[in-house]
Amino acid sequence: MGTPPSSARPPGAWAERLARWGYAAALRLATPLYFLKLWRRGGAEPLYRAHWAERLGFGERTAPGALWLHAVSMGETRAAAPLIAALRARRPDLRLLLTHSTATGRETGRELLREGDAQRWLPLDTPGAVRRFLDRHQPIAGVLMETEIWPSLMAEAARRRLPVVLANARLSAKSARQGQRLRALLHPAAARLALALAQTADDARRLREAGVGEVQVCGNLKYDLQPDEALLARGQAWAAAQPQPRRPVLLMAVSREGEEAALLRAWRQRPEAGGARPLLLIVPRHPQRFDEVATLVRDAGFSLARRSSWVGQDLPPPEAWSAEVWLGDSLREMPLYYGLADLALLGGSFEPLGGQNLIEAAACGCPLLMGPHTFNFNEAAALAEQAGAACRVPSLAEAVTMATGLLAEPGALAQQAARARDFAAEHRGAAERMAQALAGRLPQR
Structure with missing residues (x-):
């Protein structure tokens, strides 16, 4: 040799x-x-x-x-x-x-x-x-x-x-x-x-x-994680309890530093689409950043409702539904947020951070848009894309544009949600x- x-x-x-x-x-x-x-x-x-x-x-x-x-x-x-x-x-x-x-x-x-x-x-x-x-x-x-x-x-x-x-x-x-x-x-x-x-x-x-x-x-063990059914059902109940006309919900799931500010800029400039004005829900990855993100939202000129303000209540208070942005400032409630959302953006994937766990979103049946940086979950991201459970976009601005169009097409979102659940089940x-x-x-x- x-x-x-x-x-x-x-x-x-x-x-x-x-x-x-x-x-x-x-x-x-x-x-x-x-x-x-x-x-x-x-x-x-x-x-x-x-x-x-x-x-x-x-x-x-x-x-x-x-x-x-x-x-x-x-x-x-x-x-x-x-x-x-x-x-x-x-x-x-x-x-x-x-x-x-x-x-x-x-x-x-x-x-x-x-x-x-x-x-x-x-x-x-x-x-x-x-x-x-x-x-x-x-x-x-x-x-x-x-x-x-x-x-x-x-x-x-x-x-x-x-x-x-x-x-x-x-x-x-x-x-x-x-x-x-x-x-x-x-x-x-x-x-x-x-x-x-x-x-x-x-x-x-x-x-x-x-x-x-x-x-x-x-x-990957994360395929074997079963979402908390009670939390998932609560999120779905919140979605059903919305005042009419119902607003579609876009979730920024497990966001990281730098992503929220870029998202809020893009949200301000998003294209007009038919139907009700969407609700933006942001769930930061790190709890120590909850107050920081709340400040970013207010400084961007959006009205804000914080999940922590109605902990212990079965449903969000009526005034929360009038806010432009919700902050998911709670721990271990991701299935609730996925159950509420019509579509999610994958945090950590729009900055070079490797992306967060996309498998949980799929198991909850939440369609997903992910950015270019998914090296922490390369194979899962590729398989999800092949299965039609997720779509990749090159930037947050383009993700917001695509999301605005998709939120106006509930039939297409329902098909993608079904594909997401099938994808998660297949790899356990x-x-x-x-x-x-x-x-x-x-x-x-």
């Missing part, structure tokens, strides 16, 4: 040690800034100011023998739910240790806990914090959701012979290119994974190139495939 090209040659042991030493030193120096950031975020989300000792690997011990599962934020935690259910079906005695990095992840994870389970923050990735975390909890194995590979954590797990699996794994072409710059640090960490359960064949290929030894393609089954692959990696009692 010939000598492999330098880009494919694994880094040497000394290069890795030096890279990990520099990485750990940088994290230690940045720790005060890290806690300052948490404190500031805690002003809007108080949970960030709780259980700080866990961020350094301290905190209350748990009984050894749990399966440790890390889901960084709300999206990953929700995706883990069908996998956890499938694992519990195979191992009813299974105890879980759930870790998270964000407040929304930890709040969402509480709903997955059973008696005997525990929940902690993932520690900062310094060698000392990681050792303390693993000493206190002694899990039987680790499952990291989607993209969470941490160099110090993987090195310490390997030293303890603790198997760690990357589930629902994805690696975009952009992330793979960026990872090459830190190859001496990330390649050995990836190589220490016992297994990666990839969403797509392209993800699997890139994961192997990044250093993972064993990879299986299992599909990843949870069972991943549970089967993981079952063989868990020590038997």
Whole structure:
């Protein structure tokens, strides 16, 4: 065999040690800034100011023998739910240790806990914090959701012979290119994974190139998520309760910074179409931005109604229906918003951010327009487009123009909604495939 090209040659042991030493030193120096950031975020989300000792690997011990599962934020935690259910079906005695990095992840994870389970923050990735975390909890194995590979954590797990699996794994072409710059640090960490359960064949290929030894393609867990039927029905009831003439509803789903301002400019300049004036509903991705987006709406000259102003009421108050823009400033109510909407724009796809989860919209039967940036869900976006469940547009301005026309054609929207539901149902089954692959990696009692 010939000598492999330098880009494919694994880094040497000394290069890795030096890279990990520099990485750990940088994290230690940045720790005060890290806690300052948490404190500031805690002003809007108080949970960030709780259980700080866990961020350094301290905190209350748990009984050894749990399966440790890390889901960084709300999206990953929700995706883990069908996998956890499938694992519990195979191992009813299974105890879980759930870790998270964000407040929304930890709040969402509480709903997955059973008696005997525990929940902690993932520690900062310094060698000392990681050792303390693993000493206190002694899990039987680790499952990291989607993209969470941490160099110090993987090195310490390997030293303890603790198997760690990357589930629902994805690696975009952009992330793979960026990872090459830190190859001496990330390649050995990836190589220490016992297994990666990839969403797509392209993800699997890139994961192997990044250093993972064993990879299986299992599909995307997010297809297995069933929308909350009560929330979906409530949204549909809100749509039916509108004063006449009914206004079609355009949803900007899980919007990111920069998108709302561009959307409001385009909404101001949208072309005239027949029928009632549409209602624009914006649901930001991050709760700490709710007030910021409300200010953007008012500064753009639109009247505003906020969902938080009628929490606890069965229906929106009459004055809400006269507003030009609604702000969905609530958590875990996306099925409600999809049930209310006639058409949605995919947040995160109109800026180079990779797009948000389009599968949830499809499962709720909400037609979708997506922008050019969907690298976080490339295969799902392509399949949705092929199935007629979603359409791609090059910019927000063009999306608003297309949406204005579609909202005047309820028959076409109904057909697209049916195609969206069929598309979501067709691709389910990843949870069972991943549970089967993981079952063989868990020590038997």
